[in-house]
Amino acid sequence: MIPAPFTYKRAGSVEEALELAVDGGEEAKFLAGGHSLLPLMKLRLAVPETLIDIGRLRELSYISEHDGHISVGALTSHDTVARSDLLAAELPLLAYAAGQVGDPQVRHRGTIGGSLAHADPAADLPAVILALDATLVARGPSGSREIPVAAFFRDLFETALEPGEMITEIRVPKPRDPGWSFQKFTKRGIDWAIVGVAVQGGSVALVNMGSTPLRAGAVEREVAAGSLPGDAAAHAAEGTSAPDDLNGGRPYREHLARVLVRRGLEEARSRS
Amino acid sequence: MKVTLTVNGHEVAREVEDRTLLVHLLRDMADLSATNVGCDTSSCGACTVLLDGRSVKSCTVLAAQADGSEITTVEGLAAGEEMHPVQAAFRAEHALQCGFCTPGMVMATVSLLAENPDPTEEQVRTALEGNLCRCTGYHNIVRAVLAAASERRPR
Numbered sequence: 446m447i448p449a450p451f452t453y454k455r456a457g458s459v460e461e462a463l464e465l466a467v468d469g470g471e472e473a474k475f476l477a478g479g480h481s482l483l484p485l486m487k488l489r490l491a492v493p494e495t496l497i498d499i500g501r502l503r504e505l506s507y508i509s510e511h512d513g514h515i516s517v518g519a520l521t522s523h524d525t526v527a528r529s530d531l532l533a534a535e536l537p538l539l540a541y542a543a544g545q546v547g548d549p550q551v552r553h554r555g556t557i558g559g560s561l562a563h564a565d566p567a568a569d570l571p572a573v574i575l576a577l578d579a580t581l582v583a584r585g586p587s588g589s590r591e592i593p594v595a596a597f598f599r600d601l602f603e604t605a606l607e608p609g610e611m612i613t614e615i616r617v618p619k620p621r622d623p624g625w626s627f628q629k630f631t632k633r634g635i636d637w638a639i640v641g642v643a644v645q646g647g648s649v650a651l652v653n654m655g656s657t658p659l660r661a662g663a664v665e666r667e668v669a670a671g672s673l674p675g676d677a678a679a680h681a682a683e684g685t686s687a688p689d690d691l692n693g694g695r696p697y698r699e700h701l702a703r704v705l706v707r708r709g710l711e712e713a714r715s716r717s
Numbered sequence: 718m719k720v721t722l723t724v725n726g727h728e729v730a731r732e733v734e735d736r737t738l739l740v741h742l743l744r745d746m747a748d749l750s751a752t753n754v755g756c757d758t759s760s761c762g763a764c765t766v767l768l769d770g771r772s773v774k775s776c777t778v779l780a781a782q783a784d785g786s787e788i789t790t791v792e793g794l795a796a797g798e799e800m801h802p803v804q805a806a807f808r809a810e811h812a813l814q815c816g817f818c819t820p821g822m823v824m825a826t827v828s829l830l831a832e833n834p835d836p837t838e839e840q841v842r843t844a845l846e847g848n849l850c851r852c853t854g855y856h857n858i859v860r861a862v863l864a865a866a867s868e869r870r871p872r
Contacts, residue, residue: 446757453718453735453781476782483777484758496735500782524771548847549828550762553771554778634846635760 448486455498459584459613462499466609467586469495475611476500477520477559480551481568505558505613508532513619519558519612523570524549526557536617538625538645542573545627548635558612561597564604564657567637569629571598572658576643576650579617585610598657622646624717626709630701632692639692640701642681644709646717654685654702661685664706674710681706720784724749725793733780740764740775743790751791751820755849762848765821765828766790772828774847791820794827803827803865812861814852822848826862835866 454469456462466473472494476482479500485491499505505520508529515535517526526532527544546552546560546569560570561581574581574594581592586609597605606612628642629652641652642661647668649661662684667677682699689695720737721730724747731746743749743766752775755763759777766775767789794801800808803826813819822845829836829844836844841862842855850858 447738447741448736450734450736453779455781455784476779479779479782480759480777483779487757496779498779498782548762549825549844550765550772550774550847551759553768553828554773634843 446487478554481563523552567653572650582614601656624713626712628705644713678707742780806865810861
């Protein structure tokens with residue numbers, strides 16, 4: 446299997462990438478690690494005319510600490526995020542979850558920005574970033590802007606990014622409550638989550654329970670009101686629209702969400 | 718477009734289509750057919766090679782993305798007639814049956830041991846998650862990886 450023909454362009458800088466995107470128009474796509482996009486292209490589910498390779502923009506691969514927040518460059522690989530001492534100390538939820546993405550080969554190539562821009566609701570990091578209340582920094586032809594993650598995921602594989610716009614940085618506020626947990630239920634180690642749960646303090650986000658990653662609002666309200674994990678988790682499926690597929694029907698996923706949210710809340714509480 | 722790689726220490730320059738995958742360049746244009754194509758969807762790991770020292774699935778990397786990089790395939794491991802310690806451990810522990818997954822398993826192991834020279838059994842199993850053995854010979858594979866790690870450890 447090989448992708449349909451396309452034109453490959455390699456960008457030497459963010460500026461050049463943005464110019465190439467303007468030239469390429471609607472049928473151009475940015476290529477980071479390619480581990481979401483290239484499989485889709487082989488299956489002809491994506492048929493871009495132009496690929497703009499931004500994978501070598503070292504300037505977008507970094508993890509740095511600032512007053513009150515941590516900045517992660519969009520092209521930082523999952524492997525680098527998973528191995529970061531700074532993230533292990535300040536954002537262990539993100540470091541741990543990045544180490545659960547795919548397998549070592551995928552983590553060597555895949556990037557945090559690529560995963561977010563791809564916006565697969567079954568992917569791990571979108572829900573993690575949602576639970577962490579991060580801000581995404583995007584750059585396009587008309588400059589740079591900040592997008593709160595709550596406004597970023599619009600629908601299945603759809604985000605608030607405009608054509609020609611790319612994520613450059615993920616800014617994560619340092620959590621007030623250190624308790625965290627990441628729960629991922631899969632058949633095989635390398636699979637996407639059938640259901641996953643990211644917990645940071647009283648924030649709870651769900652993987653693969655709708656067309657976007659979702660905050661479990663009813664659970665969060667219960668936690669804020671002082672409910673025990675088991676009682677709060679009973680509300681985990683409220684407001685979700687889980688897919689029905691070969692891995693499980695909707696009632697099964699709703700059950701999994703309740704179980705995993707309870708485990709997540711209990712584990713987070715044990716760490717806070 | 719023209720792509721120039723260093724493959725197993727030798728320069729390989731080839732004219733490729735923009736959409737050419739790294740694994741096809743290696744197998745079909747550089748005569749290095751040990752690297753297998755299995756699932757073709759980045760699940761099975763049969764196509765694992767090292768790209769600048771780190772394991773990647775070469776069915777999901779464009780040759781163009783690898784331009785200028787150093788690639789190591791299983792053909793590049795042995796020193797003349799002498800097998801690489803990981804290859805030797807795979808033989809000694811009978812870590813292969815049909816052999817289809819073996820090149821990928823060996824390359825994933827070389828990458829693992831470069832990152833973690835002394836892994837626990839659990840770490841080995843986790844690190845090989847991206848490599849599937851259709852003969853399900855995982856126990857011997859894990860034994861081989863642990864034996865190779867122990868061989869490298871100073872005594």
